[in-house]
Amino acid sequence: MGQKNFRNVGIATIVAVYILIGVGGLVRMAGAGMGCPDWPRCFGQWVPPTDSSELPPNYQQKYVEERQRKNERIARYLRVLGFEALADKITKDKSIQEVTYFDTTKAWIEYVNRLVGVLIGFLIFLTLLFSFAYRKTNPKIPLLAFLAFVLVGIEGWIGSVVVSTNLLPNLITVHMGLAVLIVFMLTYIVVVPKGKLAYPTPQVRTKDFTVLLWTLRVAFFLTLLQVLLGTQVREAIDVVAKQVGEAGRGTWVGKLGLEFYVHRSFSWLLLGANVYFFYLCKKNVVWQWAIFRKFALFALILCLVELCMGVALAYGGMPFYLQPLHLLAGVVLVGVQYLLIIWFKNQENLNLR
Secondary structure, rough: HHHHHHHHHHHHHHHHHHHHHHHHHHHHHHHOOOOOOOOEOOOEEEOOOOOHHHHHHHHHHHHHHHHHHHHHHHHHHHHHOOOOHHHHHHHHHHHOOOOOOOOHHHHHHHHHHHHHHHHHHHHHHHHHHHHHHHHHOOOOOHHHHHHHHHHHHHHHHHHHHHOOOOOOOOHHHHHHHHHOOOOOOHHHHOOOOOOOOOOOOOOEOOOHHHHHHHHHHHHHHHHHHHHHHHHHHHHHHHHHHHOHHHHHHHHHHHHHOOOOOHHHHHHHHHHHHHHHHHHHHHHHHHHOHHHHHHHHHHHHHHHHHHHHHHHHHOOOOOOOOOHHHHHHHHHHHHHHHHHHHHHHHHHHHHHHH
């Protein structure tokens, strides 16, 4: 019963993390990252206000001063760790001192983002609790569950720093990268609870296995790199959007730098790797295992959808509703590829025995 609960809660946690990534993309798209200028409360309240009349007259300056004090503490920690340049950027960046005005819609979008984060906190705690069912059969599982629990806490803290530093660009990329790492860890401990697969393995011709596995690894690496490149592009879009304004959304792409063109061109290489992997699967895998075929096909479909949405964003005037979906599709794709790597790696272990 404990092992069954562990798997169910673990899967629910993975789904919740994906939802949080999607909601986080919505927050960025709506420009609601500073919808709540303080953390963990929102304008000093556990439930966001519905009207600015509920706030004190000088609330704008109050939260600027609070952020400055918090940033000074963060900068001291960074200097102790040797990150002098980043500490100076946080304390001297004029954008961090910008006044945040109350907006009901943005406040509630950011509030929902935080609620999902709290839900993940409860779910990851239950995952850790139920993981002790494996403390004797596979001690690595509760150890990894504990590490994931710690990382979720760090992720929450980074989220508070992101808010305090007024969406400091490089920190946003770290925030996203850590979320993907948590997905990987949870996927691993859910799928391999006893040191071997919890599900049947695909049957692959041994002579073609190495090419198949390495093609999958290359596709996974390219997808992961593309997601990180996309985060950098999104940060560049934030800068352009602040300069041009929402009215000039259709001109944003033309004002982006080299990172956008690398990201755009790189997508074709990514598509080629995923298509070739699916071709090898169709050629070499015995399709008696329906679930594996579905996941391999799902990965290819996700890659195509991701590419189509990228084209629509680049040449369709950056439709706001596609931005979070584009991000979510990329993260789900890299998660599916990681799942396939675990399954294939298990097949490799069986071949070596």
